[in-house]
Amino acid sequence: MIRQATVLAMKDLRLLLRDxxxxxxxxxxxxxxxxxxxxxxxxxxxxxxxxxxFVERPSPQAEAFLKALGDDGGFSLxxxxxxxxxxxxxxxxxxxxxxxxxxxxxxxxDSVFSGGGAEISLVVDPxxxxxxxxxxxxxxxxxxxxVFSSMSDPEQFGRMLDRAEKSLxxxxxxxxxxxxxxxxxxxxxxxxxKPREGAAAGGSEGGLAGWRPVKVSVGELExxxxxxxxxxxxxxxxxLAWALFGxxxxxxxxxxxxxxxxxxVRLLVSPMRPVTILVGKALxxxxxxxxxxxxxxxxxxxxxxxxxxxxxxxxxxxxxxxxGFCGVMMMLAGGFRTQGGAQGxxxxxxxxLTMVGGGTVPLVFMPPFLRLASNASPFKWAVLVAEGCTxxxxxxxxxxxxxxxxxxxxxxxxAIGAVxxxxxx
Amino acid sequence: MxxxxxxxxxxxxLRALDGVSLxxxxxxxxxxxxxxxxxxxxALAVCTGQVAPDSGSVSIGDAGSPRDPAARRLVGLAPxxxxxxxxxxxxxxxxxxxxxxxxxxxxRRADALLDMVGLLPRARDRVGTFxxxxxxxxxxxxxxxxxxxxxxxxxxTAGVDPQSRSAILDVVQGLAxxxxxxxxxxxxxxxxxxxxxxxxxxxxGRVLETGTVDSxxxxxxxxxxxxxxxxxxxxxxx
Numbered sequence: 001m002i003r004q005a006t007v008l009a010m011k012d013l014r015l016l017l018r019d020x021x022x023x024x025x026x027x028x029x030x031x032x033x034x035x036x037x038x039x040x041x042x043x044x045x046x047x048x049x050x051x052x053x054f055v056e057r058p059s060p061q062a063e064a065f066l067k068a069l070g071d072d073g074g075f076s077l078x079x080x081x082x083x084x085x086x087x088x089x090x091x092x093x094x095x096x097x098x099x100x101x102x103x104x105x106x107x108x109x110d111s112v113f114s115g116g117g118a119e120i121s122l123v124v125d126p127x128x129x130x131x132x133x134x135x136x137x138x139x140x141x142x143x144x145x146x147v148f149s150s151m152s153d154p155e156q157f158g159r160m161l162d163r164a165e166k167s168l169x170x171x172x173x174x175x176x177x178x179x180x181x182x183x184x185x186x187x188x189x190x191x192x193x194k195p196r197e198g199a200a201a202g203g204s205e206g207g208l209a210g211w212r213p214v215k216v217s218v219g220e221l222e223x224x225x226x227x228x229x230x231x232x233x234x235x236x237x238x239x240l241a242w243a244l245f246g247x248x249x250x251x252x253x254x255x256x257x258x259x260x261x262x263x264x265v266r267l268l269v270s271p272m273r274p275v276t277i278l279v280g281k282a283l284x285x286x287x288x289x290x291x292x293x294x295x296x297x298x299x300x301x302x303x304x305x306x307x308x309x310x311x312x313x314x315x316x317x318x319x320x321x322x323x324g325f326c327g328v329m330m331m332l333a334g335g336f337r338t339q340g341g342a343q344g345x346x347x348x349x350x351x352x353l354t355m356v357g358g359g360t361v362p363l364v365f366m367p368p369f370l371r372l373a374s375n376a377s378p379f380k381w382a383v384l385v386a387e388g389c390t391x392x393x394x395x396x397x398x399x400x401x402x403x404x405x406x407x408x409x410x411x412x413x414x415a416i417g418a419v420x421x422x423x424x425x
Numbered sequence: 426m427x428x429x430x431x432x433x434x435x436x437x438x439l440r441a442l443d444g445v446s447l448x449x450x451x452x453x454x455x456x457x458x459x460x461x462x463x464x465x466x467x468a469l470a471v472c473t474g475q476v477a478p479d480s481g482s483v484s485i486g487d488a489g490s491p492r493d494p495a496a497r498r499l500v501g502l503a504p505x506x507x508x509x510x511x512x513x514x515x516x517x518x519x520x521x522x523x524x525x526x527x528x529x530x531x532x533r534r535a536d537a538l539l540d541m542v543g544l545l546p547r548a549r550d551r552v553g554t555f556x557x558x559x560x561x562x563x564x565x566x567x568x569x570x571x572x573x574x575x576x577x578x579x580x581x582t583a584g585v586d587p588q589s590r591s592a593i594l595d596v597v598q599g600l601a602x603x604x605x606x607x608x609x610x611x612x613x614x615x616x617x618x619x620x621x622x623x624x625x626x627x628x629x630g631r632v633l634e635t636g637t638v639d640s641x642x643x644x645x646x647x648x649x650x651x652x653x654x655x656x657x658x659x660x661x662x663x
Contacts, residue, residue, distance in 0.1 A: 007524040011510070018512040018551075262508035266567065269473045269502045270525045271494040 001276045008267075008280025013287060016250050026246035026292050031299060033359075034232065034239030038304060041093055041231030048076045049131055052086045053099040055079065059106040061146070065120075066101065068142045075138070090123060093231045096131045098123040099139065108214075109147065109160075118143070118214045125230050126220040126305025136216050143214035161185050220305070228391040232304035234362045236296055237386040241359035241379040243292035244325050245350050251285035252332030253342035255421055260339050278330070278418050285329045289322035293386075309393035317385040317403065324378055324406030327413020334420025358383040381405040426451050426499075426575045426606035432471055432481030434630075441467040442478070443630035447608075451574065454597060454607040456621035458614070458653060460662045464630040465610045466505065469577050472608065473502050485575060498526070501573035505580045505610075507560045508567070511553035515544050515563055518552060519570055526571035538566040543592055558589030565593055569600075576600060576607045582616060594620050614650040624649070628657045 017023050053069070055062045070077040078095070080086040086098035100121040102108075108118030120139055124132030168181055228234050255277075258264035267277050297314065300306030308314050328350075336342035355361075356370070357379025366374065374380040381402040388394035388402070427449040434442040442464050449455045459465050470476040472483055474491030488496035509518050516535050523531035539545040542562035552560060565581050578597065582590045598620050601607050611617055617624050618638050625635040633656045634641065638649055645652035 003527070004525055007521065011521045014517070015510060015512050261510070262504055262506035263510060265475065265502065265504050266508045266522065267525070268475055269497055269500060271498045272525060273494060
């Protein structure tokens with residue numbers, strides 16, 4: 001029976017992929033929804049890149065660096081009072097990244113010629129890595145300019161040379177090398193009293209190409225349980241509702257379609273028992289639901305910073321979701337004898353359930369009355385378990401209820417639907 | 426191979442079959458002729474187990490009732506409606522059906538059948554792109570994937586061009602020569618004259634007469650059509 005059901009499911013999946021409209025609404029449309037809402041909520045626009053900055057200890061050097069960064073024109077820079085405020089701005093999509101000027105920045109700049117160096121850290125929204133990479137380049141450029149600018153300040157440049165000389169004395173360089181470096185430092189000290197034209201603006205970098213006065217360390221925003229890492233963490237689970245909508249609709253009219261096409265007669269005349277036909281249809285729907293769920297998750301994880309808190313739990317939840325929606329599909333298949341009836345009524349009913357279940361307004365943004373009403377929609381439970389395995393970082397203690405709801409919907413739907421379908425066969 | 430004994434079937438107040446008895450033996454083509462609404466398709470539905478008779482029995486070979494999957498393995502059905510997946514290719518359709526019937530080497534079997542109905546060059550084309558005649562030929566091939574000893578063909582040449590029709594009739598004749606039992610419904614008297622070993626003329630859910638073409642012609646004078654009209658009358662049917 002299983003072999004024949006698998007053959008039937010494979011045929012249905014192949015037909016689904018051949019039907020461009022059905023394949024689009026099952027696989028592409030949910031992704032488009034996830035991206036659309038993800039970008040809408042993330043605040044990504046063609047305006048200057050929004051960046052927040054946090055200075056751990058104010059200093060003239062830090063101030064100069066931030067001023068240069070702010071003056072660059074490619075950014076809209078906002079200085080925040082503390083680190084959590086900056087992280088929140090990134091998390092909410094109000095900024096693409098947070099630039100952190102550490103406490104040691106000023107000392108680090110003074111030791112650029114003596115083996116040390118300044119460090120800037122960057123906290124980036126994982127879904128905006130490309131903008132983060134661009135920001136790293138800009139920080140290097142701005143840092144280079146500010147370091148050269150600081151060389152035009154004899155006092156600061158003198159401090160740099162003092163540190164370098166001290167470091168040289170403490171080193172175990174051979175005497176000849178030490179003399180050569182000391183001579184070079186002396187010449188630099190003499191030149192600092194009459195800086196070259198254009199040095200402040202970067203001037204000619206000459207042999208300094210590739211040398212970077214500031215080290216930029218990039219970190220992605222850490223996932224915090226209960227807080228979405230970015231807008232895509234919400235929009236991708238929202239897209240899941242539409243993915244399930246497409247899969248159920250495609251398979252819900254499958255039996256009616258077979259009947260209208262005449263192929264159901266062939267299946268019924270074959271040695272297969274009617275229950276095998278039902279298992280085959282359910283199996284096809286199960287695989288389609290799983291495939292579209294995992295496509296969304298993998299695209300979200302790979303390109304949009306969606307984080308999975310537990311892959312094993314996600315596997316369990318996606319299987320329970322697919323099972324639950326096989327039940328929904330079977331009810332739809334059993335309720336209507338014609339393809340038009342199944343698709344028309346399916347669209348109407350599923351659309352309402354999808355919207356109420358978090359397909360349009362994400363569950364977290366729903367007003368209390370709508371959140372209560374959403375309990376009637378299996379889509380809500382599917383979205384909830386998906387959120388549980390991603391940004392909510394739930395364990396089994398929190399997941400069991402929505403999982404049980406999905407399994408119950410699946411079992412009831414398959415039982416009732418199977419009876420209805422068998423009567424209609 | 427197929428024994429139908431006194432089957433009766435009503436749909437509400439409509440009596441579709443009223444004591445039909447038939448027998449189809451190996452190596453013969455039994456033509457089931459009758460006007461529209463005579464009960465031919467219902468008889469086929471009962472023979473394939475899709476519809477349970479109110480009374481009477483159907484037995485397929487030694488396997489018994491067509492409600493039993495073992496008996497259905499012995500039956501190949503070419504429905505009147507083209508029953509194929511338009512979005513699958515010709516080969517994919519046949520391979521799928523062969524797998525459903527657990528035929529060994531389904532691809533080889535599919536190619537052999539495509540060759541038999543002259544569709545091998547179009548094996549990779551989707552059925553939706555086929556002409557009516559090509560679809561009819563493939564519809565017949567689909568009934569043969571598991572080499573059933575009993576074939577039930579419901580108007581297999583309806584709406585096809587003379588070339589496809591001739592090809593289908595050749596295939597059916599060849600199958601009978603190879604020992605298959607064929608129950609063949611049609612409206613075309615010339616087809617029945619060409620390929621049927623015997624014919625059964627049905628109307629109002631009853632078998633009016635059964636015999637060879639020659640015996641019917643001899644009994645009613647003229648050709649088979651004259652015999653048919655003599656038995657079923659000339660009044661128009663809906």
